[in-house]
Amino acid sequence: MDAFGCTSRGQAHRAGLWLIKTELLETQTVDFSVGAEGLRHVPGDVIEICDDDYAGISTGGRVLAVNSQTRTLTLDREITLPSSGTTLISLVDGNGNPVSVEVQSVTDGVKVKVSRVPDGVAEYSVWGLKLPTLRQRLFRCVSIRENDDGTYAITAVQHVPEKEAIVDNGAHFDGDRRGTVNDVTPPAVQHLTAEVTADSGEYQVLARWDTPKVVKGVSFLLRLTVAADDGSERLVSTARTTETTYRFRQLALGNYSLTVRAVNARGQQGDPASVSFRIAAPAAPVTIELIPGYFQITAVPKLAVYDPTVQFEFWFSEKRIADIRQVETSARYLGTALYWIAASINIRPGHDYYFYVRSVNTVGKSAFVEAVGRASDDAEGYLSFYKGLINKTHLGKELWTQIDNGQLAPDLTEIRTSITNVSNEITQTVNKKLENQSAAIQQIQKVQVDTNNNLNSMWAVKLQQMKDGRLYIAGIGAGIENTPAGMQSQVLLAADRIAMINPANGNTKPMFVGQGDQIFMNDVFLKRLTAPTITSGGNPPAFSLTPGGRLTAKNADISGNVNANSGTLNNVTINKNCRVLGKLSANQIEGDLVKTVGKPFPRDSRAPERWPSGTITVRVYDDQPFDWQIVIPAVAFRGAKHERKNNNIYSSCRLIVKKNGAEIYNRTTLDNTLIYTGVIDMPAGHGHMTLEFSVSAWLVNGWYPTASISDLLVVVMKKATAGITIS
Template identity: 30%
Template sequence: MGKGGGGGSTPTLVDDNLKNKQYLRIVDLIGEGQIEGPVGGLHGFRVNGTPVVDKNGNPNINGVTVQWRAGTQSQEPLSDYPFVESEIPVSVEVKKDTPILRMVSNKDVDRVRFTLGVSQLVQTDSQGNQSNSSVQLAIDMNDGGGWVHAKTVQIGPGKISGQYLESHTIDAPKKKPFQIRVSRLTDDSKTDQLRNGTVWASYTEITDTLMSYPNSAVVGMRIDRSLFADTPKRTYHIKGMIVQVPDNYDPESRHYSGVWTGRFKPAYTNNPAWIFYDLVTNTRYGIGKLMGAFGCDKFALYAIAQYCDQPVPDGFGGTEPRFTCNAYIATQRKARDVLDDLASVFRGMQVWNGLQLTTFQDRPSDPVWTFTNANVVEGKFNVSSSAKKARHTAIEITWVNPENGWKDERELIQDDELVARLGINVKKVVAFGCTSRGQAHRVGRWIIETEKLETDSITFSTGREGINCIPGDIVEIADNSFAAARVGGRILSFSGKEVRLDAPVEFAKGESGYFSYMGSEGKFVRVDIDTVNGDVVTLKEVPAGLRQWGVFSISKKSLVTRLFRVMSIAEDNKTGNYNYTCIQHEPQKEAIVDHGVDFQGNPATQNVIRVPNIERLSIAYILDSSQVQARAMWATTTINRNITFDVIVYRDHKVALRGNTKDLEYYFNGLDAGVYMVGVRARDDNGMLGNESKVQMVIGAPAAPSVVNIEPGFFELKAIPHISAPKTLDTQFEFWFSENRISNINEIEAKADFLGIAKFWIKGQLKAGTPYWFYVRSINEFGKSHFVEAEGKPNDNAKDILEVVGDQFLSNKAGQRLQSQMDFNSEAIMENAALTGAVVQRQMKVNGDLKSEILHVQTTQVTDREAFAEDMKKVQADVGENAAAVQTKATAVFDIDGNGYALNYVGAGVKYKGQFYKAGMVIGAEVKNGQVTTSIGFDANNFVWFNSASGKMEPFMTAKNGQLFTREEFIEDGSITNAKIGNYIQSRNYITGRAGWK
C-alpha cells in the first residue's frame, strides 16, 4: 500500500500603485466685456452639461475651481494663471530605435511641458506572478548647435494595468526655433511577460506672462483630469453684456419712471431695443465709428423698448415680456445682417431717415397722413395682392429651450382654416435670440397672421406732401376706386360746423360715421358726422385746425378707409414727385398674435391633458457586430417631461416587437428578413395615448435599380441609380464599369472594373464623346440584386470643354503662375529676398536712363510645416520707362499635410508705354487633398511651328487669334461639330475612275 502527496499556489498579483494627479487648466473667452456675470454663481458654470454646484451650493463635481473676470478695461489678471499654455498632441508610441522629434517655432516660449507615460507597466514571471517594473526615457533639445540632453525620465518602479501619464517641464533655450526629442533608453520588451510600452502623449508650449484680457469676459477653470477621459466640454449660463439703457429704466422690473431726458446709464438687459442701440453706437465692436455724429434715433428705440417690455400671456397661465433677446453673436457677419436679425426680434426694421439710423416696428399706431385720389399723381393707386402660394399655412419655429439643456427645439404653429382652404404650406424660421416658447409661438403666429390679413400692397406718386412721411409710418388710404364710393378728397371751404367738399359723398340717412383730417398739431382728428347733403358735411362739433385745400377722409360703419405702412419712399429726380411703396396694416393683428397663445388649454377635467402627435418618423439602419439593428427616430411639437413613447413593430398585421422609451429614438435588433410597419405613439403618465404614426421598414435582399440615370459631365460620367420598389434598410449600390458593352451578364464581374459601393458614382478621367457602360446592382447586408446596364457619353461640346479646361488650368498653381505679371522692379525683389534669407547675385550697368542687369535669387525655407525652394533668374534691359526681360523661375513646395507642387516657368515680356506684354510657358505638377494634377501651359498671341528640312523656315501649323491652321492633317478618329469644306471632299482610297469617291 502506498501513499502520495502534493501542494500548489495561485499566482501573486500586484495592485496598481503608480499614482499621478494631473489638472487641466484652461481659460475660456466668454465674449466681449463687460458682462453682468454667471447666473447663480458656480451653478452657472457647467462641465459636460453638469453644473459645478447645485442650486443649494452643494458640489456636483469635485476637483473643479473656477475664476472669472467680467471684461472691464482695467480688470485684474486671473490668479494661478501666470502663463499662457498651448498644448500640442503627439500621441505616439516611443520605441528605442525610433526617437520622436518635434519642432517648436513659437519665439515666445519660455518652457515646454512634456506629457509622457506608459501604456501599461507590469512584469510577470512564468508562474503568473506579477511584480513592479520601470522604464526610462530621455528628453533632448537642439537649438541649432547640436542635441543637448535635458532630462532623464524614469517611470516606476511600480505597476499599472492601464495608461499612466506624468508631466515634466524643461526650460526652453534662448535661441528659437528649436527641436525637441523624446527617446527611449530602456530596451523594448520582446515578450508578453514584460509590458512597458512608452508613449509621448503631448507637449505644451508655456509662455510666462500675466494676461488681464482687457474688455474680454474670461473664465479660468482648473479641472481634475482623472474625472474625465477627454477634455470636458465647458458651458456657461451668464447674464451678458452691460449696455447703455435709459437712466429712468429699471432692467429688473422693466419699469420706466418719469420722463426720460435722453441720458443713459450702464446696466444689463435683454431688451432687444437697447441691444440694437448698443451695436449701432459702440465704437469698439459695433458700427459707432462709421456712424460718427449721425448716431441712432434713441427716442424711436425708447418707444420700441417700452413695447418690448409690456407683459403678455406666456401660454402657461402667467405673463412674460413681449420680446427678449438672449443670444451669442459668435461669428463675424455683415453689420446690416446682424442688425436686421436684432430688429426682427421686436418685429422691426432699420431705416435711414436722411439724418440718422432709425427703426420702426410693426405695432398699432395712428396714421401720420392721409392720401386720397385728390393728392396723388393722376389720382391713381396701384394695388397688388400676394399670391396664394406665398401665404404659408403653418410655421415651424426653431428656438432655444433653457429647460432642455439649451438645445434647439421646434414649435409648430398652424392655421387650420388656412390649411383647409389652401393646403399645407410650411415655412421654417429660426427665431433669433429666442429662449421662450411663448415668444417663439408669437413669432410664428405673427408671420401667419401677417400673410393672412395683410395681403395687399400699394404704390403711388405724390407731390411735396411726400416729405411728410418716412418708412415705417402708418398712412390712411382713401381710394374711391377701391371703395366704389367717395371716401376722400379735398376741403374747398368751411364755416362753423359745415364743411364743403370737392365733390358730393354718399351717406345714408341716420348712418353714423367720422370725418377725419390733419389737425394743426400734426395729428389726425376724427369728428362725428351729423348730416351729409351732397358736397356739404355738417359735423357734430366745430372742427379745430381745419385748413382749406387740406385732404379729408370719411369712414362709416359700412365702409372704412384702409391703413398701410410705408415701406419705401423714392424721389423722382425728373418730376420732383415722391414714389411710395406701402403694405397693408391691420391693427387687430396684435391682439390675435400676442394674446392668443395657450399651451395649457381649458380642460373641463384634470384628466384631459394634451398628448403630442408624432412627426417626421423615419428609420435608419445600423450595423452592430453580427446583428442587424434599426433605429426609429421621430419628433414632436412639444415635449412634456411626463411623456413616454410606445414603439410597436408590426409584421403581417401582428405585433412582432413592443417597447417604450423617453427618448426620441428607439433601437431594436434580431429582426428576420421581411416587411414591417413601425408605429410610434406618445403616452402620458396617466396612460393616455396620442395618435399613432407609422412608417414602413423592409429588411431583406434589395430590389434591383429600376433605372440608372447617367449624367454626362466634362471628361466624367455620374451614375445615379433609383429604386421604385420599397427600399430596404441601408440599401446601397455596387458600381462596375467597362469601356465595352458586356452582353453576357455572367461575365460582368470578370470583364468589368469594380468601382465601389455608394449611393451614386462619378467616374472621371474619361474621353469626351466616347461611349462607356455602367453595371449597377443593389446591395445590403442580406444580399444583392441582379445587374442593371446603363450607357453614357461624357460631354463632347468643344466650346464648353475649352472653357472648363481653361478654368481648371487657371485655378491650379501652374495656371496662377502663367497668369502672374513679370516683376520688373528688381529692388523690390531684393528687399523681399533679404527678408526671407535668400541668396542674391546681381550684375548691373547703368548709363543715365539706360540700365542692364542679370539677377539671380535662390531661396530655401523650412518651417515646422513646410519645405520651400525656389530659383529665379531674370535678364532685363531698361530705357527710361520701357523695359524688356526674360525670366525663369523654378519652385518646389511640400507641406506636412501632403500638399505640394513643382513649377518651372519661362517668360519673356516687354513694358512699353505703360503697357505690359508677355509670352510664357509653365510646366507644373501639383498634389492637393490627395488629387494629383500635371500641366503644361502656354501664353502667347502667336504660335507657329516650322519645318526647316528644306533649307528654309516653312510654317506647317500656326495658332492665331484663337484659331488653328495646319497645312496637312491625318486624323484617325475625329469629331466635328460644324464642318466647312472649301473645294472638295474625297475618300482615302480615291483613284480617279477606279476606286473611292469624291
C-alpha cells in the first residue's frame, strides 16, 4: 500500500499497521432489518449484536412486561443463568440509552429479577444478555437504508475496541473473544495420504492423516468417491472413525477421491482435506533421461505427475528392438527401481545402447518406452578413469615399486631354468597352485636356425592363470624373423587392457589406453587420417561424417564455396547480395515490404449517423534500413444540400491532413464530393513520421449537419523503382 501525506515514517507505519490489524481482527459483517429503532442510530455508531444462532444460546429479545415494584421483567424467551459469575442484562431506558443491570434470579426461565429497573423501560423494548463466559459482539454501523415496507436495513462491520491499544501500544489480549458458547471448530486434517495395496486379487487403500493440534472429542468423517464415465463422481463409501487411519477394502479399478474432515461433539465440521489416487496400471514414463558415464549409462525415467507408488522396470539391449512387444524375449532384464545405472566394460563409447522402461505398481504395468543413449565420449576423462583403475591393480602398484634384488628369492615359488645349446634357448617358468586356481609365468629367450638356414630371434614373457576352468592370458613378445618377404621385426601384446604411462615427474596418468577393441588418447597429431566414420564428442555429437558422405555439423564456419543441390537452412543471415534464379516462396518476411492499416473516421456522439467528427493519427516508424513510401488511396468526403422554401442551406465538410505537425492538405466541400489521395516519401534514418487526418462538419445556426467520408486506408511499402516504369 502507499500512504500519501504522511509527515513521518512513524505515521506511515501506524497507517499500515492499522490496516493490517483491521484485516486480521475485523473480519465479519452483518446485515439485518429493524423497525423504528433504525432511526436511533446513524452510520458510525458502535452497536451490540445479539445473534442467538451465532452464540448458540438465547442472548437477546424483547421485554413483554415490566414490574418496577418487584424489579421483575418478563422476557419473550427462556434464558439460563450460569452456575458462577455475574450475569448482566442490557435494557434501553427512557432516553434511548443502553443500561446494564445485574440479574439476580430467573423464574420459569422467562421471569427475570434484576437489581434495579431503569427509568423508562417500556414493554416490547429490546434486551440483551451478557454472560461471564460470553463476550458481546460489537459492530460499527456502515449504512442505514429505508425499505419500502417501513423497515430499516442496517449493514455493520465487526468492531474490536482493543485494536487501538494493539496498534499504538503493542498491547496483547488473551482470552476468548469469540462471542459464542459453541465448541471450537476442529482444524483441518493434514498430511492426508492414500496407499494402494493388493489383497487376494482385490485392492485396498490405507488412508493416513494427522491433525495440527490435539482436540478432545473429535472424530473424522471419510467420504470416498470414484469418477464415472460421464465425468461425474459416484459415492463409493462413507465412514466415521476416531483414529487417524482407515482402510477401505474390495475396491475396483478407477480414479478415486478421498475427503476427510474433523467433526466435534456438536457436529461442527472442520475444513475438508482431499487426496486423489488411482487404482489402475500406472502411466508410462513421459521422458527417460540417459546420463552418460565412463563405461556406464544412467537411466532416469520421469512421469508427467509424480506418483510415489510407482517404480520402473529396466530392460537393456545392444540393438534396437523393432517390435516393442518382443522386449521381454529379446532384451535383458536389469531390475526394478526408480533409476538404474547400467555399468559394464562392454558398454563402449561411440555405440548406441537401448533401454526399454515401463512403470509398475501393485495394480499392473504400463507400456514400454524406448530410449537410446551412449556412454561418455570424453577421451581425457577416460584417461583419468583408467589412471584410477590401473593404480588399483597389483601390476600398477608393482610398476611404481623400486626393484630390490634381496627380495627376489623368497618370492619365487618354483623356478625352472633350462638352457639348450642346440637352439640357444633360455626358458624360465614360475608357477603356483591354490585350490581351483593356478598361475604360471614363463620367460623365453630364443635364437634358432630354421630348415631354410634362416636365423630367427625371439624374446617373450607369457602369463596365464586358470580359474573356474577358464584360462586368462597376458603376454608381450618381440622377435625378428627372416621371411620370404624379407626380414620382419615385430612386438606383440596380448592383454585385456594395454596402457602406456610416462612416469616423468611422478605422473601416473596414461598417455593412451587400449581396451575392448577401443583406444583412448588425449592428444594425437596425424599427418593423414583415413576413416569411414568420424564423430566428435558430445551427446549428441556436434560433428559427424558417415561413410555415405552425410556431414552433420552443429556450428560450422565455412569461408569457401558451398555447392548444394537441396537442404534446409534455419536462422541464416546473408551479409551481401543474393540472387535467386529460380522460384522464391516465403511464408513471412520480417521487415514487411508492404504494410496496410485502415480505420473508419470517428463520428459525433450526439448524432453518430449524421456526420463525421474527429482525428485519426497514423505513425510510421523508421525501423528498417531502407526507404519507405507511404500511399494514401482515395478518401472521398462531401457535405449536403438542404432545400428550403426561400433559400437552400448547405452542410459543410472539411478534411485537414498534417505531416509531422505541418499542414499538407486543407479543403472544404458542400454538396459536391472531393477526393484526397497522396504519395509521401520517407527516407531511412530521418526519424519516424506522424500523419494526422482531421474531419469536421457544420451547419448554420448550430443545427446538426449531414456529411460523409470514406474510411481511411494507409499503405506503407518499401520504395523501389525496379520492375515498373510510367511515361
